[in-house]
Amino acid sequence: NAGVTQTPKFQVLKTGQSMTLQCAQDMNHNSMYWYRQDPGMGLRLIYYSASEGTTDKGEVPNGYNVSRLNKREFSLRLESAAPSQTSVYFCASGTRSFNEKLFFGSGTQLSVL
Amino acid sequence: KQEVTQIPAALSVPEGENLVLNCSFTDSAIYNLQWFRQDPGKGLTSLLLIQSSQREQTSGRLNASLDKSSGRSTLYIAASQPGDSATYLCAVRKPLNRDDKIIFGKGTRLHILP
Numbered sequence: 001n002a003g004v005t006q007t008p009k010f011q012v013l014k015t016g017q018s019m020t021l022q023c024a025q026d027m028n029h030n031s032m033y034w035y036r037q038d039p040g041m042g043l044r045l046i047y048y049s050a051s052e053g054t055t056d057k058g059e060v061p062n063g064y065n066v067s068r069l070n071k072r073e074f075s076l077r078l079e080s081a082a083p084s085q086t087s088v089y090f091c092a093s094g095t096r097s098f099n100e101k102l103f104f105g106s107g108t109q110l111s112v113l
Numbered sequence: 114k115q116e117v118t119q120i121p122a123a124l125s126v127p128e129g130e131n132l133v134l135n136c137s138f139t140d141s142a143i144y145n146l147q148w149f150r151q152d153p154g155k156g157l158t159s160l161l162l163i164q165s166s167q168r169e170q171t172s173g174r175l176n177a178s179l180d181k182s183s184g185r186s187t188l189y190i191a192a193s194q195p196g197d198s199a200t201y202l203c204a205v206r207k208p209l210n211r212d213d214k215i216i217f218g219k220g221t222r223l224h225i226l227p
Contacts (some may be wrong), residue, residue: 032214041219042202045215059153090156101147101159104156104158105156
């Protein structure tokens with residue numbers, strides 16, 4: 001009963017390095033989301049995908065790209081990491097109904113030095 | 114712009130007491146409101162979802178209410194236990210043109226004292 005799986009759980013990068021955060025869900029959900037959580041800022045939406053093949057910007061998309069590889073997988077890429085991207089990243093999925101509940105992964109703690 | 118506020122940011126309560134967590138939002142045009150629980154180092158778990166047409170939802174010792182006209186929701190926890198210690202976040206779903214958004218509050222960190 002995996003739900004939403006994120007990898008890796010921890011990552012340290014140097015400024016300018018690139019990496020991809022992976023997310024997969026096994027609940028056959030249509031919508032998937034990437035959030036970042038920072039102290040004092042709460043959860044902020046980076047990108048979301050309402051369905052397979054579509055992606056849209058959220059509140060803080062600069063410096064990130066996403067790929068909805070298929071219905072199960074939604075990846076987040078940092079092309080050139082910056083210290084301001086140090087954060088905890090959460091992937092979530094939902095049924096894309098007006099009253100959908102969101103299901104979250106356990107998060108990726110990313111530090112950019 | 115929709116804003117979601119949770120006050121207080123932190124709360125400590127002796128075990129066994131009943132308590133209320135507050136959530137307020139600036140725009141009453143919402144589809145629903147959800148309450149989440151987040152344990153340290155973990156993701157969020159949905160506790161209760163209240164549709165815009167509903168006044169309250171209950172699950173076990175938890176009861177969430179919604180007053181859209183005043184832009185407020187409360188999460189009532191009965192007979193609190195140390196295991197209830199966590200951060201509780203509320204989130205509203207608001208339509209924005211054709212793309213609806215879920216907007217989170219910053220949460221209330223709850224500590225139940227044994």
